Amino acid sequence: MTLNKRLILVTNDDGITAPGIRSLIKVMRQLGMVVVAAPDKPQSGMGHAITVNLPLRYHLIAQEEDYTEYSINGTPVDCVKLAEKYLLPRRPDLIVSGINHGSNASINILYSGTMAAVLEGVMLDIPSIGFSLCDYVWEADFTPAEPWVEQITRKVLQEGLPRYTGLNINIPVPGSGGIKGIKVVRQGEGRWEEEFEHRVDPRRRDYFWITGHFKNYDGMPDTDLYALDHGYISVVPVHYDFTAHQAIPHIKNILEDAQEK
Amino acid sequence: MTLNKRLILVTNDDGITAPGIRSLIKVMRQLGMVVVAAPDKPQSGMGHAITVNLPLRYHLIAQEEDYTEYSINGTPVDCVKLAEKYLLPRRPDLIVSGINHGSNASINILYSGTMAAVLEGVMLDIPSIGFSLCDYVWEADFTPAEPWVEQITRKVLQEGLPRYTGLNINIPVPGSGGIKGIKVVRQGEGRWEEEFEHRVDPRRRDYFWITGHFKNYDGMPDTDLYALDHGYISVVPVHYDFTAHQAIPHIKNILEDAQEK
Numbered sequence: 247m248t249l250n251k252r253l254i255l256v257t258n259d260d261g262i263t264a265p266g267i268r269s270l271i272k273v274m275r276q277l278g279m280v281v282v283a284a285p286d287k288p289q290s291g292m293g294h295a296i297t298v299n300l301p302l303r304y305h306l307i308a309q310e311e312d313y314t315e316y317s318i319n320g321t322p323v324d325c326v327k328l329a330e331k332y333l334l335p336r337r338p339d340l341i342v343s344g345i346n347h348g349s350n351a352s353i354n355i356l357y358s359g360t361m362a363a364v365l366e367g368v369m370l371d372i373p374s375i376g377f378s379l380c381d382y383v384w385e386a387d388f389t390p391a392e393p394w395v396e397q398i399t400r401k402v403l404q405e406g407l408p409r410y411t412g413l414n415i416n417i418p419v420p421g422s423g424g425i426k427g428i429k430v431v432r433q434g435e436g437r438w439e440e441e442f443e444h445r446v447d448p449r450r451r452d453y454f455w456i457t458g459h460f461k462n463y464d465g466m467p468d469t470d471l472y473a474l475d476h477g478y479i480s481v482v483p484v485h486y487d488f489t490a491h492q493a494i495p496h497i498k499n500i501l502e503d504a505q506e507k
Numbered sequence: 508m509t510l511n512k513r514l515i516l517v518t519n520d521d522g523i524t525a526p527g528i529r530s531l532i533k534v535m536r537q538l539g540m541v542v543v544a545a546p547d548k549p550q551s552g553m554g555h556a557i558t559v560n561l562p563l564r565y566h567l568i569a570q571e572e573d574y575t576e577y578s579i580n581g582t583p584v585d586c587v588k589l590a591e592k593y594l595l596p597r598r599p600d601l602i603v604s605g606i607n608h609g610s611n612a613s614i615n616i617l618y619s620g621t622m623a624a625v626l627e628g629v630m631l632d633i634p635s636i637g638f639s640l641c642d643y644v645w646e647a648d649f650t651p652a653e654p655w656v657e658q659i660t661r662k663v664l665q666e667g668l669p670r671y672t673g674l675n676i677n678i679p680v681p682g683s684g685g686i687k688g689i690k691v692v693r694q695g696e697g698r699w700e701e702e703f704e705h706r707v708d709p710r711r712r713d714y715f716w717i718t719g720h721f722k723n724y725d726g727m728p729d730t731d732l733y734a735l736d737h738g739y740i741s742v743v744p745v746h747y748d749f750t751a752h753q754a755i756p757h758i759k760n761i762l763e764d765a766q767e768k
Contacts, residue, residue, distance in 0.1 A: 293555030301714035453562035
């Protein structure tokens with residue numbers, strides 16, 4: 247099978263108009279048949295949300311040779327579900343999500359619609375990759391990232407991924423020496439040190455904006471945070487098992503034994 | 508410190524009017540000072556969403572001795588963040604979320620606002636428990652669950668939980684013999700076999716409802732799905748590390764070695 251027959255589903259969480267998804271589409275069109283199914287408006291911070299109280303609609307935006315583009319009035323996870331079950335001509339060979347405007351390293355994966363789309367693909371046992379650029383600006387320059395996105399995607403199309411495993415890939419803003427390379431690492435420990443900015447509206451009612459800054463609590467070199475800080479692309483293999491396996495014996499002691507008494 | 512001085516934050520994702528949270532509040536008021544901070548409307552399926560594009564507002568709903576209740580126009584994660592940073596008099600001793608109307612076992616944890624609130628608490632290093640009843644009906648009977656919720660919560664208040672570890676607790680609808688006991692288990696493998704129900708609106712435009720049924724792909728007895736099927740309460744210790752640690756060496760071979768060539 248030649249590479250250009252591969253079927254690639256592209257989505258994101260910044261919405262179909264975001265520059266980041268245009269960059270990703272450009273790269274993917276060099277690698278196969280591309281179907282885009284992306285939210286019709288920004289869905290940042292939507293996590294693994296799905297739309298259960300509203301009906302979903304899709305709109306065909308573009309149709310060219312080996313290229314189809316749909317917008318959907320839902321979340322990134324809705325987009326993957328609707329595309330996989332309804333819009334795609336067959337099961338895709340790859341799902342890519344992004345390129346996100348802003349880091350999804352460390353705990354940001356929990357809030358990320360970009361990575362939720364990836365985890366949805368992983369649950370469907372489809373190789374899935376999320377790409378994020380560590381630059382929140384809408385006008386961010388995605389061009390230095392593109393050759394890396396292409397190289398990584400090409401490798402994954404060739405080699406596959408372990409079953410039920412996706413990739414969370416974060417790309418640093420290149421320093422003067424450019425991007426240094428790729429590090430395969432674990433999710434680092436970090437936190438948002440949150441603040442709520444308190445304001446009063448013209449009707450004298452209080453309201454709050456979530457704000458805050460991210461803090462790295464994990465200095466270890468085997469983490470995504472360390473790789474990014476040192477100019478490397480971070481690649482974290484991800485799955486969707488939340489079980490804290492090592493805690494099971496202790497919790498058994500507390501809760502299963504309790505009921506014996 | 509006596510139990511009744513403990514400060515307990517209560518939230519959910521079905522919204523402040525749901526019968527499930529009333530049941531949880533009733534139990535928690537026997538165990539300590541309670542602050543409720545819950546969404547003002549249903550937030551099922553919201554996953555780990557946060558509200559970044561709208562301002563947050565809270566309303567004081569009730570204030571009694573050792574009891575305060577707020578509704579918030581946000582997601583369950585917003586509720587935990589705003590309560591912890593702004594509404595609570597001090598860091599809480601415990602966060603409880605639920606009782607959810609419907610199972611959050613297996614992969615349902617990904618979509619669950621109830622469990623997202625728990626994971627947010629876990630990230631804040633506060634002992635956090637999510638309770639769900641395996642009955643989606645609004646009028647479900649929560650009373651058989653209540654003594655178990657009380658017993659488990661009391662044990663956790665006494666013994667604590669390992670750091671950065673929460674509990675995903677699902678409670679079966681009791682059979683004729685009642686609830687059989689508690690099993691501490693791992694997250695089972697399951698899938699939503701999704702369908703999209705296609706309809707046409709009065710303006711002749713297509714729309715879709717997400718629907719489907721859950722399928723257990725994991726017959727092993729050490730899973731939440733098995734415990735629930737056999738009449739036991741399932742307790743899964745959870746954390747927020749998405750890293751597929753065992754896949755790191757293989758992905759290193761594919762991607763880090765690639766760049767050396």
